[in-house]
Amino acid sequence: MPFRAVVISLRAILALCIFMVSDFAHAELMDRIDIERHGNEVEISIRLNAVVQYLRHAPVNFGKSLRIYSRLTSPADEVLSIESTPRPGTGTAPGQPRVTENVTDILKLESMRPPDTDMVPRFTVTYPEIDNSFLVEFDRPTRFTVRPGADGRSISILVPLLPGAKDWFAQVNAEPRKPATEPVVLPTPAVTQSLPAVPESQPVPTPPHPLPKTPAAAETSAPSAPTPEVPLALEAQSAPPPPAPVVAPRTAATVPSTPPPGMQATTSSSEPAPTTSTPRPDAGTAQVMPGSTPLAIDETEARAQELMDEARQALAARQGAMAAQRLTQVLSFPENSQTETAQALMGEAREYSGELNSARGEFELYLKLYPNGIHTAQIKEKLTSLETSPARITPATTPSSSTVSIATAPLPDPATATTQVVPKTTPRSKDEVETQAKEWMDGARQAIAARRGVTAAQRLNEVLSLPTNSETENAQALMGEAREYSGETSKARAEYELYLKLYPNGSHTALVKEKLASLDQSSNRASPGLGLKPTSEPATWTTFGSISQYMYYGQSQIENITPPPPGQLVFNRDTLSLTDQKSLISNVDLQARRRDGITDTRIVFRDTDNRNFLDDSRSYNRVYTGYVEQTHKQIGYFFRAGRQVGTGNGVMSRFDGLLAGYNLNPAWRVNVVAGTPVEFGSEFQRSLYGASVDYAPELGKAGFSLYYNEQTLEGTKDRQAIGTELRYFDSRVTAFGMFDYDINYRELNIAMLQANLRADDRTNYFANIDIRKVPPLSLLTALPGQISLDPFEPTRDFRSLFFLALSNLGLDELRKQAAILTADSQFFSLGFTHQVTPRWQLGADYRQANISGVGASGILPAQPGSGTNHVVSGQALGNGLWMLNDSTVINANLIRGSNYTGQAYNLTYAVPYGPWRFDGLLRFYFQKDDQDQQQKRFGPTFKMVYRWRDKISLEAEIGAEIFDETGPLRELHTRRQYFFAGYRWDLQ
Known part of the structure; x- marks a missing residue:
């Protein structure tokens, strides 16, 4: 028209x-x-x-x-x-x-x-x-x-990652995952024919600037944008090292805004820092980390008590990040006798890590969940102290000095509602650290032998969260291989690079350089017998x-x-x-x-x-x-x-x-x-x-x-x-x-x-x-x-x-x-x-x-x-x-x-x-x-x-x-x- x-x-x-x-x-x-x-x-x-x-x-x-x-x-x-x-x-x-x-x-x-x-x-x-x-x-x-x-x-x-998660990407309507069978225990680290253990007689080098253990950004070949957890560049931005060498876990002690392995990482102190206490399931079986099995009620109570003891030890040693990690595990269990106290202590753990804003959030969350709780009065006092003391707290500083630490103050027992003094515990001895490190390293090597990269990375992270020990260098070297087996090539590359930064003359330096060169040459394809493997589970349509x-x-x-x-x-x-x-x-x-x-x-x-x-x-x-x-x-x-x-x-x-x-x-x-x-x-x-x-x-x-x-x-x-x-x-x-x-x-x-x-x-x-x-x-x-x-x-x-x-x-x-x-x-x-x-x-x-x-x-x-x-x-x-x-x-x-x-x-x-x-x-x-x-x-x-x-x-x-x-x-x-x-x- x-x-x-x-x-x-x-x-x-x-x-x-x-x-x-x-x-x-x-x-x-x-x-x-x-x-x-x-x-x-x-x-x-x-x-x-x-x-x-x-x-x-x-x-x-x-x-x-x-x-x-x-x-x-x-x-x-x-x-x-x-x-x-x-x-x-x-x-x-x-x-x-x-x-x-x-x-x-x-x-x-x-x-x-x-x-x-x-x-x-x-x-x-x-x-x-x-x-x-x-x-x-x-x-x-x-x-x-x-x-x-x-x-x-x-x-x-x-x-935060939900407890018990096995997925690495979203998938539904797929066939249920079959639990992996535990491989036979192999006595030596040579099961992967890759990284030998450091001889016990050889001194373990302690890096002057302990870096937080984190994976790198997502692979650039994937369609999604790379998202880092903690950049390696933070080494130059971190706080100055302590005046004297200390044996400390690789936590946020040198970079207060960065949590240790196994915790939810924040990208920096400039970002709103989410705390890691996961909302508790109202009922049902305890959810635990991949590779483990659900806990019965009695086992839940026993494990919660054990983790709470470790959290109090960490707080006594002013290791806030370590304490937060243990408390997060307690809060991931079904409701138990330690749940309320764990939530109360989480705020104090954040204070020791220097995360004042997150500490306020944890204390506020406690008051929402337990308005008439056994720690309510102390929590309100700590909140008032935080509001009037805006200065940033370092891990070496006692948080909320105007109040008594919840970890050691007399607190009512949840079961009896009577006053009970919580005993102050001491950090693990060097022998205990070594024993725990060897145990976790054995589990990591078994997982790598079975090509279970996710489980291996979890065990290695636990080793790296301990104070420096004879397995620290081995764990860092094996972390790259664990990332390869889980298909995270970019993260594997970052882990190898981190090892070379920490141990430029380490016992695994030559082999790590060889693996790094192999990754660079084949881009996203891993070298024979070492890297990216097609998933053993059949892919299904979602x-x-x-x-x-x-x-x-x-x-x-x-x-x-x-x-x-x-x-x-x-x-x-x-x-x-x-x-x-x-x-x-x-x-x-x-x-x-x-x-x-x-x-x-x-x-x-x-x-x-x-x-x-x-x-x-x-x-x-x-x-x-x-x-x-x-x-x-x-x-x-x-x-x-x-x-x-x-x-x-x-x-x-x-x-x-x-x-x-x-x-x-x-x-x-x-x-x-x-x-x-x-x-x-x-x-x-x-x-x-x-x-x-x-x-x-x-x-x-x-x-x-x-x-x-x-x-x-x-x-x-x-x-x-x-x-x-x-x-x-x-x-x-x-x-x-x-x-x-x-x-x-x-x-x-x-x-x-x-x-x-x-x-x-x-x-x-x-x-x-x-x-x-x-x-x-x-x-x-x-x-x-x-x-x-x-x-x-x-x-x-x-x-x-x-x-x-x-x-x-x-x-x-x-x-x-x-x-x-x-x-x-x-x-x-x-x-x-x-x-x-x-x-x-x-x-x-x-x-x-x-x-x-x-x-x-x-x-x-x-x-x-x-x-x-x-x-x-x-x-x-x-x-x-x-x-x-x-x-x-x-x-x-x-x-x-x-x-x-x-x-x-x-x-x-x-x-x-x-x-x-x-x-x-x-x-x-x-x-x-x-x-x-x-x-x-x-x-x-x-x-x-x-x-x-x-x-x-x-x-x-x-x-x-x-x-x-x-x-x-x-x-x-x-x-x-x-x-x-x-x-x-x-x-x-």
Whole structure:
């Protein structure tokens, strides 16, 4: 049909912008969730189809529900704040100007639940939630640390490994694992034909700077981003060594922020340090470490008592990390007579390790679990002492000196409730240490002989947690081989390198160098008889996903009052009531995965069906994702074939095609991409192809990608770009940058840099600068100016308009007109979040945005820019204020635009209660412009979710928006109510 005459305004350009970015707005933001184990810590990576910057989260480090607030940058041309982006069906967020009209309003509600695993509690991730956050719901309270992902397109959550875990990656519906049989006891360390024992007559070298025993970052060949536990670079950052040699365990004595082997590692003291006390199972069999068997009740009591004795010995010797390790094991058992005292002592152990913030958290947790406990008075006294003594405590300093140590103070016995003096024990003697070390080393050698790398690593970690002894060097040398057998090539390399640092002239130096060279030569393939072995268990397909349906209904009443023309007295009043939304949205997310020690194969299919009952012509069914991918660790290749969303290297849209990569070595990788961009409703024929190279160095060094990308429009070069992505990640700093230069236009398309700095374990700083073309440089931008207004020769469609404009203007002139109609967007933000108490965080940030004007082109006149908008925000985030696991978020914004000022306030409260979750949100916005027009918006929202049988979630949300605009120009009053309800069925 011929186009009607269009209004000559910037809205024509805006309509095209919406057309170009709507593919992103409708798309799934979440790509996948990866779960990877790193020693005794597990990393949950929420991988997105857009660049994201982590801002803050609540609660701090413990709870059942976790909300993560971030800032999202779309692949196309927008910077969206997830704190303020409107949710589906809710209209415009008060206090924030729309980025584009009707684009962010249709971000679909997404939920994703990964496969069940014994490493972490079951959990679900939902976005956008009632306050536009990512919501992570665990099936039980757990500890966590949140930080930006290393790749700039993910958010990482670190949680403690559940006791008894055997998995190293997420897998469900697999055949039950058969317990490995114990190998015969072999008397000598020669069972692996690798590392002989150090002769007892040979002195054991004691390194001047004992380093914490930790594995290295994840393998760079894996699709997930590398996440370190403790970088080797910490050696240069650690505290100075003691003035005299001491025989001490390899714990956090020299680096207080880093725990010893076998404990949950924090990345540095600057990161919120999660303590390692795992929530106790309410009932059932005791969960223990891999390779062991469940304990009976009597055995549990006996083992708990033994571990408590060791914990008290460690506290007496001021070895906080060692004490925390033993207490964590006690807390992993079912409820027993030592549980309460173990929780009380955990805070003191954290004090001895210098982790004051974690100590406060442990003491607070005790008071929550045992409000009338036998240690309550002492715990409250210690908390008061901590609040009044903010100085950092070192392992050599007595914590909370104003109070008596719980470990040695008279405490009531849990069984008798009578006062009993806990005896003060002494550290193990040298002979006892040697005996224990030899016992654990025998177990490690047996595990290596049976190629059980995980069990071997556990035993070796226990040896390395002891004071330096005759087996310390052997254990460090064998640790690399244990990592090889568990398929962790990158960690094996780090372990070998650590041995060479500690023992440059050690008895195993030559053999370790040989093994290290073998790893380097064969990349991810281990040398014969030593390294990576295919899993002995048959790989099985894992199937998971979800099916959901949501019904949306919205109704509005609009009253518009305008002043009368000159000479008249009657005001014009127009009232309109209508149903503005009535639709059913159905989503299908199906995934299958097959993973073993060599290959990782994944099949993904996602489809959305939108039935619009108000206008059936706007109904649609779209397959947003459908691909097959595979990673081969030995050969080093990766490919993904099918419909997918570009996530970097210059690909900014969804496309049907192939993405393939090959690892030249652990640090370098080359990639190619080719396909056809997918834009629903577009009539244009497009193609794209490109190549890139990635450099992913070890932790603490900058990585980068270089790319070339070309895209054609109806056979004409539409985009020809070169660019780079910059990445840096260590225990304190995360940075991501992107620069995209279009060769055809000879202009910079994108220049952005974002960074996070964890100054200490309570403060996170973030900054972002983003300069880009809006929309991205493209020939399509020139088309609105070429629309014909001649009724006898109307423009029939954009595709014919493109060929006509190309014929009339030529390619160079068409590019020139496109550049004229492309605006420059500048965005800058800077802020911080600081934990002031165990229950409260405070944050503030400043944001500045500006969009330039555009020149005249064809039928379109020049348009002025938006001017510079300034927003100053303050946030207060609380948790556990009235109920266990509840969260409160208060957000206040002061806004100043080029011709208006405004204020916006949000209050969010959420609380889980059994299988229920209740969320409430209040929003208020006030604005006044330079023509005395005033706007007021008030929006209450309430949502409830019920989890039924762990597989089906029923949820409903009701909300309203009350809008009033008054002033000399007009009056406008709008009342809108909306409601949605639906279900999600998790397929596991």
